[in-house]
Every structure is written in structure tokens, then in C-alpha cells.
Amino acid sequence: MLFPSEVSYFVSGSVVAIVSVLVWYYRRNKHTLPKLHYVDSDLHRHILKSKPGFTSPYRPPFWLQNNHLHTIIATFVPKTKVIFKREYMDLDDGGVVALDWAQDGSERLSDKSTILIVLPGLTASADDVGELCNMASKRGYRVVVFNKRGHGNSVLATPKLQGFGDAKDMRRCVEYVREKNPAAKIVAIGSSAGSGLLASYLGEYGADCILATGVCICPGYDALELFTKRMNFIYEFLLLKSLKKILKKHAKVLSPLLDLDAAYRSTRFMDFDTHVYCKFYGYEDIIEYWKYNNPMRNVLNSSAPVMCINSMDDPICVARNIPFDMFQEKSDWLLVTTNKGGHCGFLEESTLTPWSDRIALDYIDAVLEFQGAEIEQ
Incomplete structure (x- = not known):
């Protein structure tokens, strides 16, 4: 059990610590x-x-x-x-x-x-x-x-x-x-x-x-480097998940052209782009695709x-x-x-x-x- 004086010291110390951090932050970023x-x-x-x-x-x-x-x-x-x-x-x-x-x-x-x-x-x-x-x-x-x-x-x-x-x-x-x-x-x-x-x-x-x-x-x-090398797995997963959602929405229109199951199984942009965008544009491989699509x-x-x-x-x-x-x-x-x-x-x-x-x-x-x-x- 904390006594009133101890509580007072704890609160005062916490306030001082917070203020010190904020002062440090503002000085550092001034x-x-x-x-x-x-x-x-x-x-x-x-x-x-x-x-x-x-x-x-x-x-x-x-x-x-x-x-x-x-x-x-x-x-x-x-x-x-x-x-x-x-x-x-x-x-x-x-x-x-x-x-x-x-x-x-x-x-x-x-x-x-x-x-x-x-x-x-x-x-x-x-x-x-x-x-x-x-x-x-x-x-x-x-x-x-x-x-x-x-x-x-x-x-x-x-x-x-x-x-x-x-x-x-x-x-x-x-x-x-x-x-x-x-x-x-x-x-x-x-x-x-x-x-x-x-x-x-x-x-x-x-x-x-x-x-x-x-x-x-x-x-x-450099999109070639960005999309053909391993991205942080969290971002790659989330972005691919969003792209796959778009594929699923238009599956009826896209299924005659794409192997949608292979696209859904893709865990890397390199694989996804190979199964999707290379097919749309007729590129032989992902390197050729990014050669012509690099911004x-x-x-x-x-x-x-x-x-x-x-x-x-x-x-x-x-x-x-x-x-x-x-x-x-x-x-x-x-x-x-x-x-x-x-x-x-x-x-x-x-x-x-x-x-x-x-x-x-x-x-x-x-x-x-x-x-x-x-x-x-």
C-alpha cells in the first residue's frame, strides 16, 4: 500500500519524466x-x-x-x-x-x-x-x-x-x-x-x-528492385491480399485468361506478377515485364x-x-x-x-x- 507522500512522489516523478521526454523530443526535432x-x-x-x-x-x-x-x-x-x-x-x-x-x-x-x-x-x-x-x-x-x-x-x-x-x-x-x-x-x-x-x-x-x-x-x-526482391513480409502479404481481392471480384471476367488458383497461391510479388500481369501483356518473364513498366x-x-x-x-x-x-x-x-x-x-x-x-x-x-x-x- 502506498502512502499519500509516496503517491505524490510517484506522480511528480512521472510528470517530470514525461515532460523531460517531451522537451528532449522538441529539442531534437527543433x-x-x-x-x-x-x-x-x-x-x-x-x-x-x-x-x-x-x-x-x-x-x-x-x-x-x-x-x-x-x-x-x-x-x-x-x-x-x-x-x-x-x-x-x-x-x-x-x-x-x-x-x-x-x-x-x-x-x-x-x-x-x-x-x-x-x-x-x-x-x-x-x-x-x-x-x-x-x-x-x-x-x-x-x-x-x-x-x-x-x-x-x-x-x-x-x-x-x-x-x-x-x-x-x-x-x-x-x-x-x-x-x-x-x-x-x-x-x-x-x-x-x-x-x-x-x-x-x-x-x-x-x-x-x-x-x-x-x-x-x-x-x-527502381520498381525492378522493389518488386523482384523480398519486401518486408507484412507489407507484401497485405498488398498481395488486396490485389487478390480485386482478382476475386472480377474472377468471372478474368478466369478465361488467367490461372487464378496460381495467382491466389502467390506469396511474393514476383510470382503474382508472373501469373497475372505477364499474362495480360504477353511478357516472357518478370524481368521483361518490369523492364517495360519501370517508372x-x-x-x-x-x-x-x-x-x-x-x-x-x-x-x-x-x-x-x-x-x-x-x-x-x-x-x-x-x-x-x-x-x-x-x-x-x-x-x-x-x-x-x-x-x-x-x-x-x-x-x-x-x-x-x-x-x-x-x-x-
């Missing part, structure tokens, strides 16, 4: 600024001058210093609910792609309002990027989420799922949006696998990409300004694959890295909202401002 990798240019000077977020600290919650915990918790943090209106876009081969248009605040927008195409992660959907869509809508963007064939709980009209780096459907989406909105600029933000698709698109279509600018959040860069295959051909955001503790798209030298060669590409953030987490301590979403929109705002000023001159 100058945790994002690191910027870029070629000096008028564009980058404008961005850094006009957007203070690039030169301000990113502060993750003190209890989310572990990269795995940060990554996992970020998926469970409630997302802002956004109302979407679904539209199916026809493709040349008879397939369809679902486009989810954010409705919140749309009545305030005009036919000249910039359109933001959001490319979610490997198996994510519009609801998973609700925070970004909400934030962008409040800034005056018309937001549309691009769902790959059969993804986002959409129908699958033909026996084919979109390959990791196949940008043809993305191309049709961008052309369709431009045809319907000729007075509007078009920009894009991709997360994780969505950033791989965006990089593939920008490299493949170069100066004809139509997009004014783009942001890649947690890109993996960085044509990156030097890209012409639009791009920002990439990476966390140095990302447990999936690991830091060793970041091509730092490239950002010292391409004058219109900017890399922002943080010490913490996990994979597509970047939660901020004060709001538990993604810092990466805010900085991505800051970048796009600044690029559009700069491009507008150039036109006026």
Missing part, C-alpha cells in the same frame, strides 16, 4: 527541416520564396517515430469524407475506367478552375485519398480520382488489368479531361504506385503530356516540372533507391526528403493530417503562379 535537392532556377527560387512550408520543420507526432508504426497508423486515421460522383470513361479496346469527381465545393468553381487528377496507391480508391481531395477542393481545384481498370470497386469490362507502368489509360484520361475542359489547366498528384504511373506517363509522353505539373509522393523509383525508364524525356516527396525511413520504397544525382541534373525536378514519415504517412503532430498533401498542393500552387507570371511577361 530544426528537422525537409531537405531539398534541386538545380537552382527561377522556378525553384519562386517556390522557396513564396511557400514557407518548404523551409519550415516537418514535425511528426512524438509517438510515431517508428517507421512501421507511422505507416500502419496512417492507414487507420479517419479520412475526411468527400462526396464523389462517378463517371465511366470508355477506352479504345472496349474497357472502361472509373473517374470519381469530388463534389464538395464544386458549385464555386468555373470552367477555368484547374483540374487535379489524383492517382491513388496500388489498391487504394477515392475514399483513401479523401484528405487530399478535400484540401485541394478548398483551394479551388476541381478534383478527379483516376481508378485503374477494375479498381476502386469499379466494373471490369474486358479481361485485362492495367500494368504498373502502362500509361495508355492515363493518357486517355488526360485527353478526355482536356476535351471536356479546354479552358482549364490540368495537374496531377500520385501516391506510391500512383506516383509510378505518373512518372511513367510523364516520361512516355514528354512534351506532349498536357499536364502543367505533377507531384509524386513516396515513389519507388523511371523514360524519365529524362519528361518536360513538366515535378516534385518528389520521400521519407528516409520509408519501409517500402526504401531510401537507397532514391536517385539523388538525377535531381542535380534535371532543372525542373525537385526532391523533398524528410527523416521521418514512413510510407505515405507524413502525419503532422498537431492535426494528424498528411504534411505531404499540404506541401504537394503548395508546390502546384507555386508552379501555376510562376507559369502564369511567365505568360503575362
Whole structure:
């Protein structure tokens, strides 16, 4: 049994210990600024001058210093609910792609309002990027989420799922949006696998990409290394489980082409991609598939300004694959890295909202401002 004085000492000691930990944390992270990798240019000077977020600290919650915990918790943090209106876009081969248009605040927008195409992660959907869509809508963007064939709980009209780096459907989406909105600029933000698709698109279509600018959040860069070597078994299991769920949803359409049982038994991406995507595209093996689907295959051909955001503790798209030298060669590409953030987490301590979403929109705002000023001159 504790006496009152002992209880008092215990409580006081606990408070002192907690305060000491918090003081240590804040001192340690006081100058945790994002690191910027870029070629000096008028564009980058404008961005850094006009957007203070690039030169301000990113502060993750003190209890989310572990990269795995940060990554996992970020998926469970409630997302802002956004109302979407679904539209199916026809493709040349008879397939369809679902486009989810954010409705919140749309009545305030005009036919000249910039359109933001959001490319979610490997198996994510519009609801998973609700925070970004909400934030962008409040800034005056018309937001549309691009769902790959059969993804986002959409129908699958033909026996084919979109390959990791196949940008043809993305191309049709961008052309369709431009045809319907000729007075509007078009920009894009991709997360994780969505950033791989965006990089593939920008490299493949170069100066004809139509997009004014783009942001890649947690890109993996070297997809061959990422998907043919052993990933952390927890992430590989969870991601494959989500992909298999999509296969099962469309089993009736896909069964004539695929050995679904073999795909379901796959425990590695290397095996799954062999049984699924190699069959769709007729590749002989997984190495050939990733040769033609690696997001960085044509990156030097890209012409639009791009920002990439990476966390140095990302447990999936690991830091060793970041091509730092490239950002010292391409004058219109900017890399922002943080010490913490996990994979597509970047939660901020004060709001538990993604810092990466805010900085991505800051970048796009600044690029559009700069491009507008150039036109006026």
C-alpha cells in the first residue's frame, strides 16, 4: 500500500519524466527541416520564396517515430469524407475506367478552375485519398480520382488489368479531361504506385503530356528492385491480399485468361506478377515485364516540372533507391526528403493530417503562379 507522500512522489516523478521526454523530443526535432535537392532556377527560387512550408520543420507526432508504426497508423486515421460522383470513361479496346469527381465545393468553381487528377496507391480508391481531395477542393481545384481498370470497386469490362507502368489509360484520361475542359489547366498528384504511373506517363509522353505539373509522393523509383526482391513480409502479404481481392471480384471476367488458383497461391510479388500481369501483356518473364513498366525508364524525356516527396525511413520504397544525382541534373525536378514519415504517412503532430498533401498542393500552387507570371511577361 502506498502512502499519500509516496503517491505524490510517484506522480511528480512521472510528470517530470514525461515532460523531460517531451522537451528532449522538441529539442531534437527543433530544426528537422525537409531537405531539398534541386538545380537552382527561377522556378525553384519562386517556390522557396513564396511557400514557407518548404523551409519550415516537418514535425511528426512524438509517438510515431517508428517507421512501421507511422505507416500502419496512417492507414487507420479517419479520412475526411468527400462526396464523389462517378463517371465511366470508355477506352479504345472496349474497357472502361472509373473517374470519381469530388463534389464538395464544386458549385464555386468555373470552367477555368484547374483540374487535379489524383492517382491513388496500388489498391487504394477515392475514399483513401479523401484528405487530399478535400484540401485541394478548398483551394479551388476541381478534383478527379483516376481508378485503374477494375479498381476502386469499379466494373471490369474486358479481361485485362492495367500494368504498373502502362500509361495508355492515363493518357486517355488526360485527353478526355482536356476535351471536356479546354479552358482549364490540368495537374496531377500520385501516391506510391500512383506516383509510378505518373512518372511513367510523364516520361512516355514528354512534351506532349498536357499536364502543367505533377507531384509524386513516396515513389519507388527502381520498381525492378522493389518488386523482384523480398519486401518486408507484412507489407507484401497485405498488398498481395488486396490485389487478390480485386482478382476475386472480377474472377468471372478474368478466369478465361488467367490461372487464378496460381495467382491466389502467390506469396511474393514476383510470382503474382508472373501469373497475372505477364499474362495480360504477353511478357516472357518478370524481368521483361518490369523492364517495360519501370517508372523511371523514360524519365529524362519528361518536360513538366515535378516534385518528389520521400521519407528516409520509408519501409517500402526504401531510401537507397532514391536517385539523388538525377535531381542535380534535371532543372525542373525537385526532391523533398524528410527523416521521418514512413510510407505515405507524413502525419503532422498537431492535426494528424498528411504534411505531404499540404506541401504537394503548395508546390502546384507555386508552379501555376510562376507559369502564369511567365505568360503575362
